Amino acid sequence: MRLKVNGQEVEVQEGTLLLEITDPPHLCYHPHTETRGLCRLCLVEVNGRLLPACATQAQEGMEVRTDTEDLRTLRKTLLEWLALFTDLSLAPGLQGLLEAYGAHPGRWGRVPETRKEREPIRDNPFFLRDYAKCINCRRCVDACGEGIMGVWALTLEGRGLLAHPTTPLDRPLPETPCVFCGNCIQVCPTGALRPLSMEV
Amino acid sequence: MEKPSLLPLLDARLPLSEEKVAEAARLAGVPLAQAWGVVRYYPRYRGLPQGRLLVDDPVARARGFARLLEGADGTHPPLGLEALSPIHVRVEGEERYVEWEGRLIPFKEFRLPFALGQGNRLLPPEPILELDQYEALGGSVFLRRALKNLLAPEAILQAVEEAGLLGRGGAAFPAHIKMRAVARGEPPRYLVVNADESEPGNFKDRFLLEHHPFLVLEGALLAALAVGASQVFLYVRDEFEAAILGLENAIRQLGEAGLLPVPTEVFPSGGLYICGEETALLESIEGKRAEPRLKPPFPVEKGLWGRPTLVQNVETLANLPLILREGPGTWRQTEPKLFSVTGDVARPGLYELPLGTSLEDALQRAQGEPEALKAVLLGGAAGVFTRDFTFPLRYKGRLPLGAGAIVAFGKEVDLWEVLLGLAEFFREESCGECFPCPLGTAVQVEMVRRRERNPDLVHSLGQTLKGSLCGLGQSAYWAYQSLLEVEGAA
Numbered sequence: 246m247r248l249k250v251n252g253q254e255v256e257v258q259e260g261t262l263l264l265e266i267t268d269p270p271h272l273c274y275h276p277h278t279e280t281r282g283l284c285r286l287c288l289v290e291v292n293g294r295l296l297p298a299c300a301t302q303a304q305e306g307m308e309v310r311t312d313t314e315d316l317r318t319l320r321k322t323l324l325e326w327l328a329l330f331t332d333l334s335l336a337p338g339l340q341g342l343l344e345a346y347g348a349h350p351g352r353w354g355r356v357p358e359t360r361k362e363r364e365p366i367r368d369n370p371f372f373l374r375d376y377a378k379c380i381n382c383r384r385c386v387d388a389c390g391e392g393i394m395g396v397w398a399l400t401l402e403g404r405g406l407l408a409h410p411t412t413p414l415d416r417p418l419p420e421t422p423c424v425f426c427g428n429c430i431q432v433c434p435t436g437a438l439r440p441l442s443m444e445v
Numbered sequence: 446m447e448k449p450s451l452l453p454l455l456d457a458r459l460p461l462s463e464e465k466v467a468e469a470a471r472l473a474g475v476p477l478a479q480a481w482g483v484v485r486y487y488p489r490y491r492g493l494p495q496g497r498l499l500v501d502d503p504v505a506r507a508r509g510f511a512r513l514l515e516g517a518d519g520t521h522p523p524l525g526l527e528a529l530s531p532i533h534v535r536v537e538g539e540e541r542y543v544e545w546e547g548r549l550i551p552f553k554e555f556r557l558p559f560a561l562g563q564g565n566r567l568l569p570p571e572p573i574l575e576l577d578q579y580e581a582l583g584g585s586v587f588l589r590r591a592l593k594n595l596l597a598p599e600a601i602l603q604a605v606e607e608a609g610l611l612g613r614g615g616a617a618f619p620a621h622i623k624m625r626a627v628a629r630g631e632p633p634r635y636l637v638v639n640a641d642e643s644e645p646g647n648f649k650d651r652f653l654l655e656h657h658p659f660l661v662l663e664g665a666l667l668a669a670l671a672v673g674a675s676q677v678f679l680y681v682r683d684e685f686e687a688a689i690l691g692l693e694n695a696i697r698q699l700g701e702a703g704l705l706p707v708p709t710e711v712f713p714s715g716g717l718y719i720c721g722e723e724t725a726l727l728e729s730i731e732g733k734r735a736e737p738r739l740k741p742p743f744p745v746e747k748g749l750w751g752r753p754t755l756v757q758n759v760e761t762l763a764n765l766p767l768i769l770r771e772g773p774g775t776w777r778q779t780e781p782k783l784f785s786v787t788g789d790v791a792r793p794g795l796y797e798l799p800l801g802t803s804l805e806d807a808l809q810r811a812q813g814e815p816e817a818l819k820a821v822l823l824g825g826a827a828g829v830f831t832r833d834f835t836f837p838l839r840y841k842g843r844l845p846l847g848a849g850a851i852v853a854f855g856k857e858v859d860l861w862e863v864l865l866g867l868a869e870f871f872r873e874e875s876c877g878e879c880f881p882c883p884l885g886t887a888v889q890v891e892m893v894r895r896r897e898r899n900p901d902l903v904h905s906l907g908q909t910l911k912g913s914l915c916g917l918g919q920s921a922y923w924a925y926q927s928l929l930e931v932e933g934a935a
Contacts, residue, residue, distance in 0.1 A: 272880075273880075281739070282739040282879075282914065283878060283879045283880065283914065284879070284880045285879055285880050285881050285912045285913070285914070286880075288912050295911065295912055297739070300739050315908055318904070318905055318908045318909070319881075319908050319909045319911070319912045321905075322905040322906070322908065322909040323880060323881060323884070323909055323912075326880075326881075326884035326885065326888060326909070327880070327884065329884075329888070330884060330887070352902065353888055353891075353892075353902070354891060354892075354895065354897075355891070356887060356888065356891055357891070358887060380880070381877060381880075381883075390476070390478060397476035397477070397478040397479070398478065399478065400478035400479065400481050400482035400485075401482045401485065401486070401734065402482075402485045403485055403486070403877065404486060404717075404875065404876050404877045405872065405873065405874075405875040405876070405877045405883045405886070405887075406872070406875070406877065406883040406884065406886075406887045407877075408876075408877030408878075408883065411481075411485065412478075412481075413476075413477040413478045413480075413481040414463050414466070414467075414477070414481055415481075
């Protein structure tokens with residue numbers, strides 16, 4: 246099938262995700278998990294509508310734009326908000342994006358309620374849950390549950406800005422079905438879950 | 446239902462202990478993690494705020510909110526009581542009461558006063574709570590015809606199409622397109638009545654459910670027959686306890702009269718604004734956190750438990766018997782629409798008016814004077830402030846009609862205080878699933894608090910919220926942007 250990406254004709258196979266033929270930044274999408282369409286960084290304009298490239302299949306005759314001024318504004322702002330509310334110090338990829346989009350988190354002023362104040366949870370000998378760095382992409386929850394392991398040692402806490410992963414009944418990890426397989430650490434994009442061996 | 450839904454199992458075990466959560470998860474056949482995610486999502490499982498609570502709606506915000514709060518232990522989200530606002534509720538344990546005329550009335554007994562309803566087509570002059578009353582006024586005629594095969598499913602679809610009925614929940618999507626799509630799907634198919642009205646300023650569905658349950662049910666059953674649904678769920682806002690009891694009573698009466706062709710049940714909602722988003726609503730019935738799904742696929746293809754599902758608003762369905770009675774052509778000439786009119790008008794209430802009525806006429810019906818107003822909030826929280834009183838109230842116009850809320854603000858009202866209430870509402874109600882909405886609504890509160898007018902920041906805010914996964918985030922900045930426009934024009 247043929248479609249247009251930023252004015253250029255492209256020929257692709259049926260079922261191809263727009264993310265595979267365009268190159269927008271993305272955070273929640275991971276090839277091994279089911280998470281997609283949440284971070285909205287990979288939004289592209291398809292025939293005038295905003296659609297996530299990670300969850301949209303190419304269709305005959307689509308006109309896709311990946312880098313309009315509006316999309317740049319959206320990505321820049323979203324990155325600024327992430328930096329404003331979350332500790333991105335262990336997410337070099339995100340810091341690179343902030344630079345690339347000319348982001349200035351400071352322009353939004355002070356925000357009283359942030360994710361940065363959360364204390365790391367050390368409840369097992371293997372890894373740390375540092376939710377000050379968590380952007381709530383849910384990759385870890387999916388990897389633990391439906392996506393990879395089917396263990397269900399992680400779920401979600403709360404709503405809104407402060408929603409983040411937790412364990413069933415908020416128990417320490419050793420008291421959950423967790424088998425310390427490490428899949429959650431593998432898929433975490435921000436260092437919110439990291440091996441204790443990395444701590445000094 | 447494919448398997449026992451988790452929410453009723455949890456409801457039955459309130460107040461919850463860890464053992465009870467584990468038991469509910471086991472009975473529902475879901476991982477404990479899922480049950481815990483649900484418990485940590487819906488307010489009623491986390492413990493309701495207790496005491497005397499001020500209902501935080503746009504009218505209360507316009508009446509000196511800080512002073513009103515002094516006599517309260519906290520706030521409660523809007524409850525469709527705007528015509529009576531400012532108003533307090535009292536929560537004691539699991540018992541909830543409305544403070545009204547010096548008395549405490551339990552939620553299960555409290556209905557909006559009937560004097561608040563003005564109309565004649567969708568709103569007959571009296572409440573109709575018994576089937577014989579409904580039938581005496583010509584109700585159930587089309588349901589009876591359909592049951593005797595004198596009214597074919599296709600004839601119902603055809604009438605809805607000819608009438609051009611648009612969804613009354615706010616999105617104004619053509620009803621017949623959804624209905625035909627579901628009718629084409631593989632059975633089993635479902636019908637879900639979206640009765641989770643939680644939008645500040647709106648109380649039209651609440652009124653219909655409380656006073657005209659048979660009209661709503663006849664509409665729902667006609668739609669169910671039209672699309673071949675094998676089950677009807679009424680997803681009703683949990684706080685509308687009197688409406689839930691009234692609907693259950695009406696369902697029982699219809700069943701006894703042999704007028705219930707499709708199994709019909711009431712499902713008390715999760716009690717959050719996001720539960721009215723149609724895919725979040727479906728997740729909620731399935732026993733999950735009420736978080737919107739990615740679309741496509743749309744519910745008409747993959748809805749409840751992956752089956753083709755028609756999700757329609759209460760008022761939309763209530764129009765079906767009327768369309769059949771009047772004939773689609775006649776109905777279409779003066780489409781009735783319910784408007785919740787509140788704020789600085791002498792007679793706040795629910796007004797049934799033909800679409801196309803000007804905002805000025807609507808205000809005057811409620812004895813409000815446009816020249817005495819600073820602005821109107823049209824469409825609720827996901828609405829806009831406007832001073833365009835000549836605006837004809839119809840869908841697809843310049844301004845969003847939403848579900849039909851009109852809140853009038855007098856000259857002395859500080860609209861930024863009202864806006865702050867709306868901004869806080871969105872921040873509180875954001876589910877947190879996608880990124881722009883929880884971040885942007887939190888930023889927005891601070892911007893409104895400092896009365897930020899920088900056009901670059903406001904533009905960036907809007908542009909980014911527009912990218913949210915669902916309508917909640919996408920519309921969260923409309924009121925803000927429109928207030929700046931109203932200010933600029935003043």
